[in-house]
Amino acid sequence: MSEEFLTLGIESSCDETSAAVVRGGKEVLSNIISSQVDWHRKFGGVVPEIASRKHVELMNPVIDEALAEAGVSFADLSAVAVTFGPGLVGGLLVGISAAKSIAYAHDIPLVAVNHIEGHIYANFISHPELEPPVVCLTVSGGHTDLLYFEDLGDYEIIGRTIDDAAGEAFDKVARVMEAGFPGGPAIDKLAKKGDPEAIDLPRPMINDSSYDFSFSGLKTAVLNYINNTKQRGEEINKADLAASFQQAVVDVLTAKIMRAADDKGVDNVLLSGGVAANSQLREQLQEKLEEQGKELYYPETRICTDNAAMIASAGYFNWQQNQEAAGYDLNAEPNLQLGE
Amino acid sequence: MLKIKTSSEEETIKLGKKLGSKLNPGDIVCLQGDLGTGKTTFAKGICAGLGVTAPVTSPTYKMVNEYRGELKVIHLDLYRIHEEDELYDLGFEEYIYGDGVAIIEWPDKAGSLMPDNYLDIHFQGQGDDREVRFIPQANKYIGLVAELKQDVDFNN
Numbered sequence: 001m002s003e004e005f006l007t008l009g010i011e012s013s014c015d016e017t018s019a020a021v022v023r024g025g026k027e028v029l030s031n032i033i034s035s036q037v038d039w040h041r042k043f044g045g046v047v048p049e050i051a052s053r054k055h056v057e058l059m060n061p062v063i064d065e066a067l068a069e070a071g072v073s074f075a076d077l078s079a080v081a082v083t084f085g086p087g088l089v090g091g092l093l094v095g096i097s098a099a100k101s102i103a104y105a106h107d108i109p110l111v112a113v114n115h116i117e118g119h120i121y122a123n124f125i126s127h128p129e130l131e132p133p134v135v136c137l138t139v140s141g142g143h144t145d146l147l148y149f150e151d152l153g154d155y156e157i158i159g160r161t162i163d164d165a166a167g168e169a170f171d172k173v174a175r176v177m178e179a180g181f182p183g184g185p186a187i188d189k190l191a192k193k194g195d196p197e198a199i200d201l202p203r204p205m206i207n208d209s210s211y212d213f214s215f216s217g218l219k220t221a222v223l224n225y226i227n228n229t230k231q232r233g234e235e236i237n238k239a240d241l242a243a244s245f246q247q248a249v250v251d252v253l254t255a256k257i258m259r260a261a262d263d264k265g266v267d268n269v270l271l272s273g274g275v276a277a278n279s280q281l282r283e284q285l286q287e288k289l290e291e292q293g294k295e296l297y298y299p300e301t302r303i304c305t306d307n308a309a310m311i312a313s314a315g316y317f318n319w320q321q322n323q324e325a326a327g328y329d330l331n332a333e334p335n336l337q338l339g340e
Numbered sequence: 341m342l343k344i345k346t347s348s349e350e351e352t353i354k355l356g357k358k359l360g361s362k363l364n365p366g367d368i369v370c371l372q373g374d375l376g377t378g379k380t381t382f383a384k385g386i387c388a389g390l391g392v393t394a395p396v397t398s399p400t401y402k403m404v405n406e407y408r409g410e411l412k413v414i415h416l417d418l419y420r421i422h423e424e425d426e427l428y429d430l431g432f433e434e435y436i437y438g439d440g441v442a443i444i445e446w447p448d449k450a451g452s453l454m455p456d457n458y459l460d461i462h463f464q465g466q467g468d469d470r471e472v473r474f475i476p477q478a479n480k481y482i483g484l485v486a487e488l489k490q491d492v493d494f495n496n
Contacts, residue, residue, distance in 0.1 A: 014401065014402060054429065055429075086402075087402065088402060088403065088404060088430065089431070090429060090430060090431050140401075141400075141401040142401035142402050160395070160397075161397060162395060162397065163380060163381075163384075163397055163398055164380070164397070164398045164400070165397070165398065165401060167401070168398060168400050168401055171400075172375055172400075175375075176375060216376075216380065216381070216398070217349075219375070219376055220376035223374075223375060223376040224376075224466055224467060227466060334404075334406055335394075335405075335406060
């Protein structure tokens, strides 16, 4: 029966408006992400302005597209899962309102999902055989959270950033280097041509006994390097700077993950979030883990960033576990923490 | 105008904390300066001065972080805003004209939605040295800045 269980996922917590249909929790039938749709070609200009965060305008077209691509109708759906936090209250409310309407009109359960938990489930979509206990690093423009869990649904945040998220540091450094946008992939690409040891940059908190991270000071160190080099009238070697900066971030992330995996005695380590697509992070971590006979997992790149397939998947498993539907009084929780 | 120099992250936080403890419901504080000049660090201090115990992190990605201390604190970052229109989608005015304290980084991106009355704070500097300038953009902040000056003088 579960194979026929179709979950509609809805995600609108930050920039992206996304809807997806997932069968049986792990099979993605469609996953529509607003920034990746060629709206003009599709609608011939019916959607006039496609800026980010236009959730109200984009929600219905995105849901329609998700159903059409999956080849299903509202009547086929078994449940609707929606992100209710953390995020921006305005965007969250648009998604929640859409989800409530669909759940009520079609008499199917409404399942409330934590956005961070969604990112964790992206790994279980890409690797259906994966089993906890695991250590998982969710690392993106907005998050740098190190988690440990023995059971799905029961997460322990063991470390997080105390200032900037790692992805934010990538974006800001790329901006001042004029490396291109989005910053993460631009630096990753540039770094391949540079020397990671060319410029001496700090590794904040790498020897700190906690699992917490800090990237604000590293960002400032890069800015100081750029200013000083310019003041001396010298040319900046962008490839070397990108490589050195990326190496500093990856060294810190790797050190903390390795220590966490060791302390918790786990064999499986997961990456999730947009920065999980960084090639240097994947390679270095894979190498270090392999030395210890441990394994690294990360989602396919298309479900690393914010998307609704991971929300549908998390919603499906929450529903299977608890059979607990959210009420129609479900509210947005902008500061939602894992485990609430 | 009040000019204060700090020479470490800790000092910047301490200064922010002193300001935070003097803020009142409805106050708006704008933080201006280049990347890496200490705006978010100073905001951490303001939050600490207002009794926020939750970890204060950069709001760049989410654009808004909300905290609760003795007052509600709204920490906004308009760095990623490209056009004024996006501020309506964000609910910018609902956020800043509330009964708590609003801290706005990159306020110049607000264009015509920029509030009329606020405490303007500018950051510049390199390495560990920072110069923080306080410019009251409303009468109610003149006394507050004078008080802050006394406080800082007294402690030095």
